[in-house]
Amino acid sequence: MTTAEIIESFHSYKEETLKGRYITQKDIQPLITQWATKLDVEQLGVSENKLPIHLIKIGTGTKKLLFWSQMHGNESTTTKALFDLFHFLDDSANKLSEKILKECTLYIIPMLNPDGALAYTRVNYNGIDLNRDAQNLEESESKIFKAVVYNVKPLVAFNLHGQRTIFSAGNTTNSAIVSFLSPASNNERTITESRKKGMRIIAEMNKALQTAIPNCVGRYDDGFNINCTGDTMEYNGYTTILFEAGHHPNDYEREVTRKWMYLSLITALKFIAETGLSIENYEAYFDIPENGKLFKDIIIRNYPINGEKFDVALQYQETLVDKNLRFIPIVAQIETQIIENGHIEFNCDLDKVEISNVIEKQEIETKIDYLSINDEKFSVFPIKK
Ligand SMILES: [Zn+2]
Structure with a gap:
């Protein structure tokens, strides 16, 4: 299967019942129940507020891979x-799926922090960032995770995350739609054999992504922090890859980026199944630019305030309102000139713009009620351009 064919296959394998940003345990439970009739599903335990955490096992190969x-x-x-990915792997007519399942066994924790998912927070029920609890291991979720690592002893570990809209791929005007990191295992950031394997897989995924979203892939700084899960995994000798699903233009629901994650996962599996863990040309990892923070959600240029012109940046705050996710625009910055790029920009020299409650520079960090562009009023966000 070529990269183009994998991209093409997305629409036939997409799990249609899951969509948008707010995905809870309740959303995935029916799917877990369905897949349990075909796949090996185990409840590992419960979260701090007693929601179930599952492990799904698929494949029969000797290469053990862990995903969370x-x-x-x-x-x-x-x-x-x-x-x-489950639908892709489940298709017995697909030769690549067959090869992957013959070579690899995948251990997948689809939702490690179900309490955080329900509350739409980064942290767990006790307000702890599980990605900083790798040494303390105080939280139920961290203990459950550690036991899985101990039992599986993965050849490669896939640490799956999502990133904010502020990131650019390098110091460019391109959004970092996908980012990766091969985490360090010590303060010196030594390029160990284990990291070379991870870097090689990332380089492979980057090559595939460049055909679809050129110059929109970034990599994170590899500063070492033993409290982070990926760093602890590498410290313990497990090749680990951090994935960050980012912002594709106009895709606040992350339904387009979802396809790029699908492509990345299958590309990595294809590489591991077909070629093992070759490290040849791992240096291509360093061709990926380091992420910058050069984006705001909306920038309005030359906005008149008290007879002077200012650039105004708005940033969406993702907030649950009556169990629905809302994007609330907040005034993030008012400056003579803002150097960042807006995912959407307006220029008051060309367009007639009114921001509901920006009258003075003191309006910073306040929520805005509406934005009026050439007499069209927008009060539902995100807006598209
Ligand atoms: Zn994260």
């Missing part, structure tokens, strides 16, 4: 992509 998603509750894009 929604360790941060509000990072759901990779969870959607995992359920898409």
